[in-house]
Amino acid sequence: MKKLINDADDYVDEMLDGMVAAHPDAVRRLPETKVLVRSDAPVEGTVGVVSGGGSGHEPTHAGYLGEGMLDGAAAGEVFTSPTGDELAEMVRACDGGEGVLCVVKNYEGDVMNFDTAAEMAEIQGDVAVEQVVVNDDVAVEDSTYTSGRRGVCGTILVHKCAGAKAAEGADLDEVKRVAEKTIENVATMGTALTSCVTPAKGEPTFDLGEDELELGIGIHGEPGVERTGMLSADEVADRLTAAVLDDLEPSGEVATVVNGMGGTPLSELYIVQRRLSELLDEEGLDVAEAMVGDYMTSLDMRGCSITVLDLDDELRELLGRPAHTPALTV
Amino acid sequence: MKKLINDADDYVDEMLDGMVAAHPDAVRRLPETKVLVRSDAPVEGTVGVVSGGGSGHEPTHAGYLGEGMLDGAAAGEVFTSPTGDELAEMVRACDGGEGVLCVVKNYEGDVMNFDTAAEMAEIQGDVAVEQVVVNDDVAVEDSTYTSGRRGVCGTILVHKCAGAKAAEGADLDEVKRVAEKTIENVATMGTALTSCVTPAKGEPTFDLGEDELELGIGIHGEPGVERTGMLSADEVADRLTAAVLDDLEPSGEVATVVNGMGGTPLSELYIVQRRLSELLDEEGLDVAEAMVGDYMTSLDMRGCSITVLDLDDELRELLGRPAHTPALTV
Incomplete structure (x- = not known):
């Protein structure tokens, strides 16, 4: 293996620190988590659009943080889902009063942990949370890690369209509708x-x-x-x-x-x-x-x-x- | 060798066609050449900023074509300088009446062929041409392909600063001055x-x-x-x-x-x-x-x-x- 890394255990942490170091005006890290959010999150009066998943897919997801795309991006270890706790913390941090849409790639761990996070944020934080699941990979119907099709690169376009809809001030139902339409197509x-x-x-x-x-x-x-x-x-x-x-x-x-x-x-x-x-x-x-x-x-x-x-x-x-x-x- | 290619002989041609196919509103190809230019070149009333060199460094140079950076980008075969003829054609195509600045990475073939191109364009096309040579690589003083230091990634920043200066309508001497200042630093x-x-x-x-x-x-x-x-x-x-x-x-x-x-x-x-x-x-x-x-x-x-x-x-x-x-x- 030849990689530009230090200790493999620090891979995700150091990468996230590097992203914040490179783009300090654009993103910040929630303390004690692997969650990055827009530096100006929560944006009052707009729906928060968030995503997350295992690391190893960079620039997905934190590379898409910013006006017109994502408000929050949670990273897990490499190819491992973020925890429900961290996802819930992201959801709360990205709620500007209009609720939060979670864009989830269809992998069992991600879907389960985002479900947990939504419940936690709704109960503990009084945040309205909706979820969409991206399943754009036409290669397989079920796979090692999924029931149904996997969520892959099409997710970026869901970030883009839903993020644009949220940025105009649309409500949570409307942002979710746009995300679902993107996934459908x-x-x-x-x-x-x-x-x-x-x-x-x-x-x-x-x-x-x-x-x-x-x-x-x-x-x-x-x-x-x-x-x-x-x-x-x-x-x-x-x-x-x-x-x-x-x-x-x-x-x-x-x-x-x-x-x-x-x-x-x-x-x-x-x-x-x-x-x-x-x-x-x-x-x-x-x-x-x-x-x-x-x-x-x-x-x-x-x-x-x-x-x-x-x-x-x-x-x-x-x-x-x-x-x-x-x-x-x- | 595992590459996503067809015939190796068509590598550069097909890559350039792919760039035009992806970005038809942004770039166009000069017929019968490996030169891409901004789709709206020449831009009247501004200095043309052009570059070029062997292929294999993508997105360098054609990826930087557009408002505020480059007007023209000439590609050679992989790691091989573009010909003087094609460089001269690029220079003429990018002259909006205010002359053209050639940003050259310091490799002997590139420098020689850009020299030839400048002479040809000045004589045949009545174009005012100036040249700057980027030599940002601190690793070696002379190398396999150069007298003096090689031109590498710093070239992108020369494109950016000189291109911005040209876009404001500065004259050829001023655009050249900015390029040289960037190279110096x-x-x-x-x-x-x-x-x-x-x-x-x-x-x-x-x-x-x-x-x-x-x-x-x-x-x-x-x-x-x-x-x-x-x-x-x-x-x-x-x-x-x-x-x-x-x-x-x-x-x-x-x-x-x-x-x-x-x-x-x-x-x-x-x-x-x-x-x-x-x-x-x-x-x-x-x-x-x-x-x-x-x-x-x-x-x-x-x-x-x-x-x-x-x-x-x-x-x-x-x-x-x-x-x-x-x-x-x-």
């Missing part, structure tokens, strides 16, 4: 060229031969649904795009994300984007927004995912609204 | 945990043992100046920061970049940032802006560089001005 599938290596274990989560790749991977180093010989970038784009479009059946206008898994050079993501653009063009789809980069990663894994969001007028407009966060500025 | 040093692998060769540019790292690497897979056993993130930050501060001797306020080399997870860069912030604090330096991410890469290399820019009022203000580019929005 987003689909993702990913591929890995290599496994990721966790700091604690120091070895690959799964083995993949020099001439193999894995289709349908999740974001925790869990293996995919099909192992094949190496494919070209175009073949990968063809396979991922077909799976996503089959599920979504979009028409008209879409937004897309070609997402790197953490160890993939940007140049390769643009090569995938080139083919994705061709495929969408062949399908007669217009692309309102194409994001290319590392948005939802799996430590140092090499590979990518393709996300498509089927847009209507409302989602397109919300996606285009200003956002100011460390990882995404619109 | 910026220093960088990098480290590699792994070599990069070029698409054409498909194997590492240099060998590095499982328990070794290389200090003082450049951005072309050229080896560094010192090979050591593995160091912790803090030890790496200590070494790189000391070298940069020794060279620069800044006082007061600085901007910093913790730059990933292409294959490094963002989480690790934040762990380095944490230590960098401590060190700068110990030195009594204030940080006006801390950038953390992949800005000037070396294909899939794992590692990072640390850049410090010693600020005065003018540079701080220019750095903070708005910019709208695919890779950086302020």
